[in-house]
Amino acid sequence: MQEPSFFSSYDFLKDTWDEMFTNNHALREQYEIISNYLQHTSAEELSKKEELSKQLFMHQGVTFTVYNDEKGIEKIFPFDILPRIITSKEWGKIEKGIKQRITALNLFIKDIYNDQFILKDKVVPASLIYDCPYFLREMKGVAPPFDIYVHITGVDLIRNNDGEFYVLEDNLRTPSGVSYMLENREISKRIFPGILPKCNVLSVSSYPDILYKKLCECSTQDNPNVVLLTPGIYNSAYYEHTTLARLMGIELVEGSDLVVKDHVVYMKTTFGLKRVDVIYRRVDDDFLDPMEFNSNSVLGVAGIMSSYRKGNVTIVNAPGTGIADDKAVYTFVPDMIRYYLNEEPILKNIETYQLGKPEDLDYVKKNINKMVIKKTDGSGGYGMLMGHEASNEEIDNYFKVVNKNPAAYIAQPILKLSTAPCYIDGKLSPRCVDLRPFALYGPDGIDICPGGLTRVALKKGSLVVNSSQGGGSKDTWVIK
């Protein structure tokens, strides 16, 4: 068969690492089998597979609802059918690097809410912590079981043009996307029959089992009652909440299903009240307990924090972990690794400028066309300024806001995110990708599921992979 046309027009991005091809446009070894498969598949067949993947997502209800004029519209998170493939060597480093990072971050959170050695030793400035909106005074002196704060994390990694993985964000609060890791794999099995075993792809399907085991282990009770707390059906990640609850066989509860009596959390069942021991909450800190945080919250449970402080319930992740997830605190993670572990960081941080420092602010202003500015407490790709694509007026306006409180902003050089081939309009085109592996921290250590969520910026030339900003996802294959 002739080489399908969608292969010839692959339009490499300058100075960018491509996941499938080397700088000399030679195929990387890990992509050989899939490339061979593509050589023998017509564009028409691929388009059919793409259509099948969309239908599968819709029919399984892997959707989120967008409300427009009170009429709900079901949307799917765009999925690119071609997998992103990671070699075992690359994965080995990622795995080691994430374990090291999470160990240090967990120690940091414990330290901040207890002795604060790292502040006393002036490794991290105290003002940074006390100014951070994620710092919860309510957590001071609280001892979570086994000293674990960050049970579930989804570290965002990007690959720069030097081929190295860099940490973009640590996501230590309630990272989402793991259901897409599971669902994307199921779709791959359907659209590429026989290819996964040929490629020796490691399975991700045991994630719910490991998660359940870790959740049970972090309780002090025997045979604990574990529940998943969701904000409810209007939350955009509701699909993920139902999936995880279903796959673990645990109850999916809403705030109104729970009640606290004598500092013990119960759920309201048809048999009466039943004690709850572990809460995997997908509700943000602010909404967790109307008695202590946002008093208008109807998503949380009144009194849950008092129960937590008494050790009667385990909350996963612990409240207050956002302190280590702040973009200004991020700068100090390599120092934390050295301070707590006496090791050199395995995964690199992106060079970060704190606009609160006059010299950094000055440097960033001079080099704005190479910089991206972010709010320290921002997420989801909102409130960013990409210097290379903004107009002078946009930059001026942005700095007017920044100048009011420069410490609330950081800047990073715009990195060249690596590209991976995507099947778009009948052709293969390179699009920027990141990688979010999911790590689970329990009393017996950290487990990282071999794979993760590869997010892709589907707009040509875009570096923003967030689903709220036109991003999609890919299945992520880690080779044995």
Add this chain to the structure above:
Amino acid sequence: MLSRVANNLIWMNRYMERGYSVLNLLKVNYSAHQDSPDLFPWTPIIKNYCGSESGFSSENSIECINHMVFNLDNQNSIINLVTRSRENARSVQEHIPRELWLGINSYYLYLTKPELPSKLYQEDPVVFLDRLLNHQLLYYGKIDITQERGSAYYFMDIGKFLERVIQISDLASMKLKEIAKTSDALERSFLWKNFLLSIGAYQLYLKKYKSTFQEDFIIKLIFQEQLFPKSLYYCVNKLSRHINQLIQTNELVNNDLEFLLGKLQSTIQYTTIESINEQGLTNFIASIKNDISNISLSINNVYFSNQS
């Protein structure tokens, strides 16, 4: 089981059962309207489901079907009923079989396809309604084959039979009003026949009583037939069995439920045709409706009461 889950299971099935009744009624009335538009008008049906101030009024069959299937402002349109049933199903996915969720989701996706409403105007409405009815029947079939028999199943069945009793008695009162308007024996028999068809009891009636339409027989079939799943006797019996099962396992608080059910059961079972005729069928149905609404309220109270 969480109380909210129990409540959602009840409502998931109530909305589906209501959808099933509405679709059957639309299909039967569409055919009857072709025969005799005066005898089988749409207005009482629309009024029953949408209230008298809905602002919608038409005797055009297709427009009426469209209003009852697709209109988002109509609380009892199929699209709204299925959407609500699906929302309930979505939040109880750990308690229902995967097949059931996939089925109800696919029904919802089918109904919300932008091109579907135009099909109603292009093709045979009976084929159109049959396709929707098939989704309903698949739903029941999936429950039958895949749902574990336990408290989730009992709560679902409570929803189904509660709604069925309400639908049958509503339909009966609606038809009785029509029947009362005419003294013509032939017209009356048409109306009775139509009533039987609407609840799916026509075939059984023929088998049992042949093609002679006598009110007493019809009343006996619809109210007192022991082995027919669309008779009030059967529905209330099932309701009582499942409620008792849940009371026995302490998953439902008795309050006055057993009393209310026992009373309703004996009213249906032991009232003779003569005494029904004596008090008037309309009054008889009104008392059943009153009882079932008390039962429904009593079940709701269990879940909305403050357990904390």
